[in-house]
Structures are given as C-alpha cells and as structure tokens.
Amino acid sequence: MFSVFSKQQRSQPGLLGLIGPLGLVLCLMIGMAGPGLAATDNVCLESGPGKIEVNFIGNAAYSARELRKAATREMVGLARGEIHCPEIDDAAFQMEDFYRTEGFAMATVGYEVKPVPDGTMVLFRVEEGLRVRIDGINFAGASFFPTEELLAMFADQRPGLLSAAKPVFVERQVRAAVDRIRELYHAQGFLDLTLTGPLLEYAADRTLVTVSVKIDEGRRSKVGPIIFSGEMVEEAAAPLAVFADTLHGQPYTPWKNVELRSRIVEEFGRFGYPEPQVDVETQDGETSGEMRLMAHIRRGPRVRISRLELTGNTKTTPSFIENRLALRPGDWYSVEKKRQSFENLYKTGLYSRLELNLAPREGDEGRALAVHLEELPSREVSMEAGWGAYELLRGRLGVSENNLFGSGRQLKAEAGASLKGEDVILQFSDPWFLGSDLRFSLPLSHSRREEPSFVKREDGIAVQFSKEIVKKLTTIASYDYKQTKVTAIDGMEAMVDPNATDYATGALHFQGTIDTRNDLFFPSRGGKFFLAEELASQALGGEVDYSRSTAGIRWFFPLRPATVLGLRYDTGFILPMGAQATIPLGERFFNGGENSVRSFTQDRLGPRDISGDPLGGTAYNVLSMEVRQRLSRSFSLSLFVDLGNISPDSPLDGSGEQQYDSRSALVNATFNDYFNGFRTGVGLGLQYLLPVGPVRLDVACNPDRQAERGEKDMMVNFSVGMAF
Known part of the structure; x- marks a missing residue:
C-alpha cells in the first residue's frame, strides 16, 4: 500500500495511523495525477519483499548515526525489518525537530519509501539550510x-x-x-x-x-485588606491575622485566593476542624489596583479520633504502624499530627503507597482514622561489580530483610571480595530503638586485606547508635571491639613491635556528618563535612591505647550550568595514650592512591622502610581541587590537583631501629611535620556517568618525583566512583 503524507499532516506525530484507510484512494489519485508530487509530500510503500535499506541525503552537519539517534524510538520497526508509514513519518518529524533544536530553523526532513531490486529503500531527504x-x-x-x-x-x-x-x-x-x-x-x-x-x-x-x-504592562494589582466573616475558631484567629498582614500589599494574582483559602483550612485543621467550608471573593479596593479579599467561613464539626482502621498491612504488625502514628484514638484531629504520621510511615521505606484519611462520622463517637498501606517487598538482593587501580577486580553480594517478623527491624548480610582481600558483614538494625527515633545497629564483621606493606586481618563486633539531629545532620556513637592480626611484614620484623601485630582494640567512636550535596554521585552544589573522634583504651577491653581524630570537607560550586568546581580537604592524627609509645602498624595512616593523591600508587606516599615498603604515619593531609565539565548526558571531563602528606615524614635509621623511643618524641615529630612534605598530583580525568555512579579514568603526573623512593612519573587509575 502507498501513502502520501504532507508536512501539515505530520505536525501531530503519532496520529498519522488514522489516515491509513485512505492510502488506497490516495494511491489511485497519485496514479491518475501522474508522477509529479508536491515538494512537501512524502511517499511511503507500506511493505515489500527483501531487505530494508535506510539512507540519508543532504545531511552535512550531522551524520546518519546522529539522525538515527534523534529518532531512536520511531525507527525500532525499521530495525526489526518492518515498514510502518506512520512511524517513518514520525521519525522524519523527530529528525527535523532535532535540527531545529540545534539552530537550523529552516531545516526540513522528508522521506521516500520505494522498492529497489533487492528489497525496499527508506530514503530521508534532508534540507538543512543554515544555522541561525x-x-x-x-x-x-x-x-x-x-x-x-x-x-x-x-x-x-x-x-x-x-x-x-x-x-x-x-x-x-x-x-x-x-x-x-x-x-x-x-x-x-x-x-x-x-x-x-x-x-x-x-x-x-x-x-x-x-x-x-x-x-x-497595564495596571498592577496588589492585595488590599483581608476580611474574615462567618464562624471563626478562636485559636486560629491570631495566626490568620498574622498571615493576612503578610499577604497585605503583595502582588495580587488569582492564586492569592487559593493561598488564603488553603491557609484557613490549614489553621482550622490544627485545632480539630478538618473540613471547613471557605469561600473567598475579590472586590475592588479603595485605591486603584487594590484588591480586597473577603473570606466567608463555615467551620463544620470538631472531630475526635475514635479508632484506627488499618488495611493493606499483610506483613507489618499493627503495633509497629500504631507506634509510627502521631494521631491516636482519643486525640482531637490535627492536620499537623496527620502530616507527621504520614512522614513517620514514609520514612520507614516499607511502603510504596500510603493514605491517611478520616472515615465517615460514626454518630457521636467521632471518626476513625483510616490508614491504607501498600507494602514493598521486604527482601532485597544486591550485587555489585567494580574495578579499582589497586584492588583490581572486585565484587559484592548482599541479602537483606527490611521488615523482620513484621517489626520494621532489619537483618543484612554482605560479602565482598577483590584480588586484594575479602570481607563479610552480618548486621542487625532497629531504626526505632525502644520506640524512639534512635537507630540501633549490631554489626559482626570479618575482613582480610593485603596492604602494600603487610596483610591485615580483623574480626570485630560493634554496638552503634545513630540519629538525625536535624535535616542533613547525622550523628553516630558506637563501641567497637576488634581483634587485629598483621602478617606478611617481611623485611620489617626489626622495625615493628611484635606486640603490635596481634592485638585487641576496644574503642569508643563518635562522628557527626553534615551533608547538603544535591547528588550523591556527581554533585554540582552543596557540601559534606564530617568530624570523628575515636578513643581506644585497655579500660575498654583492648590491648592498645590511642586517640584518633579525623575530619573532612567537600564543597561544590557551580561555575556555569555545566561546570563545577570541587574542593576537598581531609586530615587526621592518631596519638598513643597512657604508657604506650608507638602506634601499631595496622592503625597508622597511609596516603596515595585512586581516592587521595592520584599520582601515587596505593599507600606509597610518605616514608619507606629499608625494603622500600611504606611505613605509614601518625598524621596525614589530603587537599584536592577539581574542575568538572559536563560534556554530555553520559560523559564528563575533569582537571585536578591533589596535595597530600604523611607525618612524620622521616624513615627509620639505617640500623632498622625505631627512631621514636617515647610518646613525647613521636607526638612532637607528628606535629612538627604536620604541614610539611606535601607531594603533588596533577592530572586529567574522564568519567562515564551511570545510574549507579560514574566510571572514571584518571591520568596523574608527579611533578616532584623522588626516584630514591621508587616513585613513578605518571599514574593511570581506572575505578568506579568519584575521588571525592
């Protein structure tokens, strides 16, 4: 079947199939009229034998591939070997729209579908015109x-x-x-x-x-006096008067009527009147452009909650739901408590849909609060795969039950592995500990990791409490107990205290975090700040005594719509406490790698032992400045400078003996070198943006390479996620 479509017909893509029955009539008309067609007409052969060939002519500014991409959805049928004239017409429309979106205001895209010796050819005719x-x-x-x-x-x-x-x-x-x-x-x-x-x-x-x-412009209208009439609730009179004063003198639009009515309903709802009838009328004021608002109110009956009606909770226990509700039987209705109840249930993450409504009146007994829920699947399975410059191939598998026994409590098991180690975590969490908004967690963990200087194994348990103090501010307090064993320290036995390779740690940990970033994976504004303190002591059940303090900040500034400046500063120090004179190797700070100073291999910035392995230190700093430029929806480019150090930045002496024989000597050396010995990384990065986070390739050079430490001129890091 032949069809002829004009420009006017395809001004409404997707409706073209309606004219298909006219195709035969049009075909006969074409045959009687002769071979000539108007310049804006397109000829389409509905079907034909053989293969389908798609060609473009007249396109200079954009390739055939780019034009196909502009009409991806409309060309699905052609990709399957099917010809549907309305879809081809829509494809031409999308290509033409693409041109015009790129500034080719006079561009037109026509088409012709015709038989060729070995099948059917779809020819898109492009007249680009000039970019305007x-x-x-x-x-x-x-x-x-x-x-x-x-x-x-x-x-x-x-x-x-x-x-x-x-x-x-x-x-x-x-x-x-x-x-x-x-x-x-x-x-x-x-x-x-x-x-x-x-x-x-x-x-x-x-x-x-x-x-x-x-x-x-015409005349400008403003809100004049606001007059309330009818049945006023005494408690609502004062806040409504304040609101009326706020509106007075503001530019008037019809939306102000809606705004006033909504505020009256809101205030009445705070004091038990859920369904007031409010009529707002507008009258001309005494001065030109002034609009007087007249609000007539019928407050309706005051409502007390008589009972709860729960529906849809196939797994969640009624007691869990009732404990999340701020509005209980016996309470006067309150729109604020209703809103808080909705937020409490929504924040559980257990439901795909929530409805809280008042049921019809039940005589003089008040009204029931009907709570309808639609539960999400409570069991989740997660799988992750990635790559890191140091760990190489890595993966993670997790299983979690988010509504354990219908109580809203959580049980999660995770296991991760890479070519450098593995870890396992089993964690129980109660997001509403003892009915409060305090989150309780009990994690059990095991990990083994091959560091550049040693192999570290840890087995631990923790008791954690966390709470969102205000929006964006989260605090964590925990007690952590772990057993640490450090092995494979060949060449370092003389430099490491044997008692510091197999030890237990009991520690209290406190952390506060403020996070205002607008995106977790690729932020363009906002920041993140954290401050943490850890105190380990033999009095807490361990075998080592130290104090560790860490802090960090990230801040992002939009320079232009597609350009972002990112800044990062991380710092920390760990000091021995009591009679302890040193810090175990497994507790020290290390620096360098894909997420810190990118011109160094993992952990190899800083002092080395006589074998060339990193010793770590008792303090560190990392500073980064990165300009990120969005190239397209999927790609971005970054220019970065990293600075970092390890303190103290002095190796052990030639005999291999420890250089610091007392706590005071180590503390003095730590703070004397705290801001010394900074090393640099300057580079370029390319990111491919995925829904689960960016995949990035960073190339960084070391402008002040120290050959005696075995440092490289350049590092190439391929990883998942941004450096900060």
Missing part, C-alpha cells in the same frame, strides 16, 4: 523589570564545553522564554498584561535573527 543565531533581543514598553532580568528568561541552559558568542536560535525555546516573561509579570500582579511577539526579523543571509517583544 540570535543577533539581539529587544523589548519595547518594559519599565517594571530591568532588561537584564528579562534577558535572563532567554538563558541557554544546554550543557556544552564551549558556548558561542551568539546563541543558536531555537524558535520553540524563544517562545517558551516569552511565556516565562508573561508568567514573571503575572506573578507581580500585572493581570492586564499584553505581550506581542516574539517578532522575528532575519538578516539578509538568514544566518542571524533579531527577536523583539512588545510589552504593554
């Missing part, structure tokens, strides 16, 4: 808003590496900008506004266009 840029934007009649604020409505938000001096002209975006100007004026009370435009004036060569907008 905006030469200027003019406003006539505007006085309330400055020109700069009106021009901001035309800002190009598309990401790109470089921006042109003159932005490309996209008519759809220009018209949307004019609509935003209209909304801007309406929000300021210019309800009689008249906008004419956009008026487009092209240059002779059609490569530049001047956009003009004529503005007749």
Whole structure:
C-alpha cells in the first residue's frame, strides 16, 4: 500500500495511523495525477519483499548515526525489518525537530519509501539550510523589570564545553522564554498584561535573527485588606491575622485566593476542624489596583479520633504502624499530627503507597482514622561489580530483610571480595530503638586485606547508635571491639613491635556528618563535612591505647550550568595514650592512591622502610581541587590537583631501629611535620556517568618525583566512583 503524507499532516506525530484507510484512494489519485508530487509530500510503500535499506541525503552537519539517534524510538520497526508509514513519518518529524533544536530553523526532513531490486529503500531527504543565531533581543514598553532580568528568561541552559558568542536560535525555546516573561509579570500582579511577539526579523543571509517583544504592562494589582466573616475558631484567629498582614500589599494574582483559602483550612485543621467550608471573593479596593479579599467561613464539626482502621498491612504488625502514628484514638484531629504520621510511615521505606484519611462520622463517637498501606517487598538482593587501580577486580553480594517478623527491624548480610582481600558483614538494625527515633545497629564483621606493606586481618563486633539531629545532620556513637592480626611484614620484623601485630582494640567512636550535596554521585552544589573522634583504651577491653581524630570537607560550586568546581580537604592524627609509645602498624595512616593523591600508587606516599615498603604515619593531609565539565548526558571531563602528606615524614635509621623511643618524641615529630612534605598530583580525568555512579579514568603526573623512593612519573587509575 502507498501513502502520501504532507508536512501539515505530520505536525501531530503519532496520529498519522488514522489516515491509513485512505492510502488506497490516495494511491489511485497519485496514479491518475501522474508522477509529479508536491515538494512537501512524502511517499511511503507500506511493505515489500527483501531487505530494508535506510539512507540519508543532504545531511552535512550531522551524520546518519546522529539522525538515527534523534529518532531512536520511531525507527525500532525499521530495525526489526518492518515498514510502518506512520512511524517513518514520525521519525522524519523527530529528525527535523532535532535540527531545529540545534539552530537550523529552516531545516526540513522528508522521506521516500520505494522498492529497489533487492528489497525496499527508506530514503530521508534532508534540507538543512543554515544555522541561525540570535543577533539581539529587544523589548519595547518594559519599565517594571530591568532588561537584564528579562534577558535572563532567554538563558541557554544546554550543557556544552564551549558556548558561542551568539546563541543558536531555537524558535520553540524563544517562545517558551516569552511565556516565562508573561508568567514573571503575572506573578507581580500585572493581570492586564499584553505581550506581542516574539517578532522575528532575519538578516539578509538568514544566518542571524533579531527577536523583539512588545510589552504593554497595564495596571498592577496588589492585595488590599483581608476580611474574615462567618464562624471563626478562636485559636486560629491570631495566626490568620498574622498571615493576612503578610499577604497585605503583595502582588495580587488569582492564586492569592487559593493561598488564603488553603491557609484557613490549614489553621482550622490544627485545632480539630478538618473540613471547613471557605469561600473567598475579590472586590475592588479603595485605591486603584487594590484588591480586597473577603473570606466567608463555615467551620463544620470538631472531630475526635475514635479508632484506627488499618488495611493493606499483610506483613507489618499493627503495633509497629500504631507506634509510627502521631494521631491516636482519643486525640482531637490535627492536620499537623496527620502530616507527621504520614512522614513517620514514609520514612520507614516499607511502603510504596500510603493514605491517611478520616472515615465517615460514626454518630457521636467521632471518626476513625483510616490508614491504607501498600507494602514493598521486604527482601532485597544486591550485587555489585567494580574495578579499582589497586584492588583490581572486585565484587559484592548482599541479602537483606527490611521488615523482620513484621517489626520494621532489619537483618543484612554482605560479602565482598577483590584480588586484594575479602570481607563479610552480618548486621542487625532497629531504626526505632525502644520506640524512639534512635537507630540501633549490631554489626559482626570479618575482613582480610593485603596492604602494600603487610596483610591485615580483623574480626570485630560493634554496638552503634545513630540519629538525625536535624535535616542533613547525622550523628553516630558506637563501641567497637576488634581483634587485629598483621602478617606478611617481611623485611620489617626489626622495625615493628611484635606486640603490635596481634592485638585487641576496644574503642569508643563518635562522628557527626553534615551533608547538603544535591547528588550523591556527581554533585554540582552543596557540601559534606564530617568530624570523628575515636578513643581506644585497655579500660575498654583492648590491648592498645590511642586517640584518633579525623575530619573532612567537600564543597561544590557551580561555575556555569555545566561546570563545577570541587574542593576537598581531609586530615587526621592518631596519638598513643597512657604508657604506650608507638602506634601499631595496622592503625597508622597511609596516603596515595585512586581516592587521595592520584599520582601515587596505593599507600606509597610518605616514608619507606629499608625494603622500600611504606611505613605509614601518625598524621596525614589530603587537599584536592577539581574542575568538572559536563560534556554530555553520559560523559564528563575533569582537571585536578591533589596535595597530600604523611607525618612524620622521616624513615627509620639505617640500623632498622625505631627512631621514636617515647610518646613525647613521636607526638612532637607528628606535629612538627604536620604541614610539611606535601607531594603533588596533577592530572586529567574522564568519567562515564551511570545510574549507579560514574566510571572514571584518571591520568596523574608527579611533578616532584623522588626516584630514591621508587616513585613513578605518571599514574593511570581506572575505578568506579568519584575521588571525592
């Protein structure tokens, strides 16, 4: 079957199938009219034998691959070897729209589907025209808003590496900008506004266009006196009077009527009246442009909660749900408590849908609170795979039950492995310990990891409590007990205290974290700050005494819509306490690697032993500055500088004996070198952005390489996740 589609017909893609029954009639008309077709007509053969060949002619600015991508969904049938004329017409429409979005305002895309000797050919005919840029934007009649604020409505938000001096002209975006100007004026009370435009004036060569907008602002309206009448709730009178004073003098829009009505309903709902009837009318005030708001109220009956109706909780116990509700039987209805109840249930993460409503009145006994739930699957299985410059291949498998015995408690088991070690965690958590909003966790853990200087094995248990103090601020307090064994320290036996290779640690740990980042994987604004303190003591059941303090900050600043500046600073120190003079090798700080100073291999920044293995230190610093440029939806580029050190930065003496024979000597050396010996990494990174986080490739050079320490000129790191 043949079909003929005109430009006018495909101005509504997706509706073209409706004209399919006319195809035969059109075919006969074509045959009677002769071989000629109008320039805007497209010919389509519905089906034909053999293979399907798709070709493009006339496309110079964009390749066939890019045009196919612009119409990916519409060309699925062609990829399967099927010809559907409406889909082909829609594909041409999408390609034409793509051109116009890129500034080719006169571009057209037609097509022809015809038989060829070995099958059927789909030929897309492209007439690109010239790319048009905006030469200027003019406003006539505007006085309330400055020109700069009106021009901001035309800002190009598309990401790109470089921006042109003159932005490309996209008519759809220009018209949307004019609509935003209209909304801007309406929000300021210019309800009689008249906008004419956009008026487009092209240059002779059609490569530049001047956009003009004529503005007749009209009269500006403001909120005048607000008058309440009818049945007022005494407790709500004062807050409503304050709200009325706040509205008075603001620009008037019809939305103010809705805003006033909603506030009255809200205030009445706070004091037990869930369904007041409120009518808001507008009258002209005494002065020009002033709008008087008249609110007439019928408060309705006051409601007490008589009982709870729970539905949909197939697994969760009723007691768990009732404990999350701030609104209980016997309480006067409160919209605030209803909202808090909803938030408490939502934050459990156990439900895909929640509804809290008042049931119909039950005589004089009040009304029931109906709680309807739709539960999410409580059991989760997670699998992760990744790659690190040091660990190489790594993976993780986890199983969790998030609603243990219907109580909302959690049980999780995780196991991870890489070419450098493995770890296992079994953890029980109660997010509402003893009915509070305190989270209790009891993790059991085992880990073994091959470090550059040694192999470290740890088995531990912890008792943890965490709480979100305010939004974005989380605190953690825990007691940790672990058994540590350090082995494979060949060449270092003389330098390491034998008592510090197999020891138990009992420690109290405190940490506070503030996180305001707008994205966990690729933030463009906000920051993260943490401060942690750990105190290990023999009095806490261990065999070592030390105090460890760490802190860190990350901050992200948007320089341009697609450009972000990221800053990072991490620091920490660990000091022996009591009679202890040294810090065990397994507790020291190490620096260098894919997530710290990227010009060094893992942990190899800092002092070495006589065999060339890293010794670590009792303090460290890492500073980074990184400019991240979004290239497209999936790729970004970064330029970075890393600085880092280990303190004290002095090796053991030539005999292999320990250089610090007392606690005071080690403490003095730590703080004397705290900000000395910084090493540098300068490099370039490329990130491929995935929904689960970026995959990145970093290339970093070491501008002050120390050959005697075996340092490399350059490091290449391939990993998952950003460095910070």
